[in-house]
Amino acid sequence: MRNLTGLLFAGGLGFMLLAIASGIDFGTPPMRIGEAIQSASPQEVGAANIVTSVVLGYRGIDTLGELAILFAAASAAGLVLGRRHTTTGTQRKGGFVLFHGGALIFPFLLTIGFYIIFHGHLTPGGGFQGGVILAAAFFLPLLARPGARLHHSILSVIEAFAGASFILIGLAALAEGQAFLQPMLNQDTLGSLISAGTLPLLYIAVGLKVGAELASLLSNLAQTESEQ
Amino acid sequence: MSEVELWIALILGIMMLSSAVLALVVKNHLAAVAAASVVSLGLALLFALMRAPDVAMTEAAVGAGLSSLILALALRRLGLWQIDSGSENSNLLSASSKGKDDA
Numbered sequence: 001m002r003n004l005t006g007l008l009f010a011g012g013l014g015f016m017l018l019a020i021a022s023g024i025d026f027g028t029p030p031m032r033i034g035e036a037i038q039s040a041s042p043q044e045v046g047a048a049n050i051v052t053s054v055v056l057g058y059r060g061i062d063t064l065g066e067l068a069i070l071f072a073a074a075s076a077a078g079l080v081l082g083r084r085h086t087t088t089g090t091q092r093k094g095g096f097v098l099f100h101g102g103a104l105i106f107p108f109l110l111t112i113g114f115y116i117i118f119h120g121h122l123t124p125g126g127g128f129q130g131g132v133i134l135a136a137a138f139f140l141p142l143l144a145r146p147g148a149r150l151h152h153s154i155l156s157v158i159e160a161f162a163g164a165s166f167i168l169i170g171l172a173a174l175a176e177g178q179a180f181l182q183p184m185l186n187q188d189t190l191g192s193l194i195s196a197g198t199l200p201l202l203y204i205a206v207g208l209k210v211g212a213e214l215a216s217l218l219s220n221l222a223q224t225e226s227e228q
Numbered sequence: 229m230s231e232v233e234l235w236i237a238l239i240l241g242i243m244m245l246s247s248a249v250l251a252l253v254v255k256n257h258l259a260a261v262a263a264a265s266v267v268s269l270g271l272a273l274l275f276a277l278m279r280a281p282d283v284a285m286t287e288a289a290v291g292a293g294l295s296s297l298i299l300a301l302a303l304r305r306l307g308l309w310q311i312d313s314g315s316e317n318s319n320l321l322s323a324s325s326k327g328k329d330d331a
Contacts, residue, residue, distance in 0.1 A: 051282045116285075124281035132289040136297070214294065221301045 045183050047121040047196040055126065056199045060170065060181030063202075067163065067209060074213045081220050102144040109137035117207035121196040127206025134211035139218045150219040155212045162209035169198050169205070233277055240277075244270035257308045258300065265296035 037058065038050060045053035055063055113133035120126030138150065170181035178184070185197035194200070244267050251263035268291030275284035 049282075125285045126282070129282075129285045129289050132286075132294055136289075136293055139297070218294075218297065218301070221298065221305070 042190055045196060045199065046188065046190055047199055048190055049121055049123060049126075051124070052121045052126055052199060052203070053196070056181075056202050057183050060202070063206065064166065064170070064181070067166065067206065070210065070213060071163070074217045077217055078220050099144045102140040106137055106140060109133055109140070113137055113207075113211070117203055118193070118200065120203040120207075121199045122193070127203040128210055131207040131210025132214060134207065135214035135218060138211075138215045139222075142219055142222055149223075150215060152216055152219075155216045159209050159212040159216070162205045162207075162212065166202060166205040166209070169202055173198075237274060237277055240270045240274055244274075257303050261296050261299045261303065264299070265292045268292040268295070 037054060041047070041050050041053040041057070045057040047053040047057070113130045115130075116123075116125040116133065117127055117130035120130070142150065173182040173184050174180050176184060181202075183197040183199055188195035247263045247266040247270070251260045251267070254260050254263060268287060272284045272288040272292060275281075275287055
């Protein structure tokens with residue numbers, strides 16, 4: 001019976017998607033907004049990566065909402081996971097490859113994470129992607145040494161500071177008499193590292209916030225092992 | 229899309245579909261997690277092929293990296309972490325007895 005319901009549901013969903021897809025003529029998308037942004041954003045925002053100018057410039061408040069959703073999800077996960085266990089005697093140590101490979105790859109992960117964050121307005125990537133890589137970098141030693149701890153107080157300070165500075169940059173634009181989160185400061189030459197006004201600062205805040213949040217979530221998950 | 233890209237996309241699609249089915253049918257939980265992350269990796273390559281490098285990076289970092297890490301940690305927490313598939317009918321037994329060493 002349940003199989004039949006699932007089959008019916010899948011079939012209905014497929015039919016619906018087909019019906020929608022048949023109405024769209026592929027290859028000729030109505031790209032009016034996209035074309036307008038593509039032609040206007042290099043002059044207006046000054047970011048070489050147009051995706052960044054959309055994410056932080058034209059749709060900055062959506063990014064703030066995304067950060068809020070991530071924050072809510074991470075706190076909910078922390079709430080569900082409950083108390084941390086301090087006993088680690090039963091935890092098995094990582095093997096040779098994990099132990100030394102983790103130590104070897106840690107600085108490279110750190111470098112590429114910060115590179116992606118700092119070049120978010122120039123090349124593909126940005127705060128979210130770089131933040132996830134940073135979180136993975138800090139989680140890797142934890143995987144190799146189950147006894148090791150991340151300092152949750154430092155992580156939460158970083159997270160709070162980054163989130164507050166994102167909102168403060170937005171409010172600074174408001175104080176200047178512009179819209180909330182409107183890019184400010186000097187645009188500089190398109191494609192140089194220090195350009196696009198406040199966008200790199202916003203992406204650094206996003207990256208630090210995402211990285212700290214995910215790192216504390218992962219270490220929470222690792223440290224609240226089985227409750228015996 | 230050029231001819232070569234079309235073939236690459238086709239192969240990627242077949243690989244993704246087969247590893248998705250594998251994630252459903254395989255007995256070993258860790259292998260299922262690995263197969264699910266292969267689906268994400270194929271999707272990231274498809275995004276890169278369709279000239280969406282930003283989305284591809286997000287998919288590779290979150291879908292293939294972070295989510296499989298979280299799933300693997302959840303497996304360890306539940307005591308289902310085991311590399312060797314072992315005999316199938318002793319799966320439950322070995323999971324409950326091995327849970328303490330692994331946890």
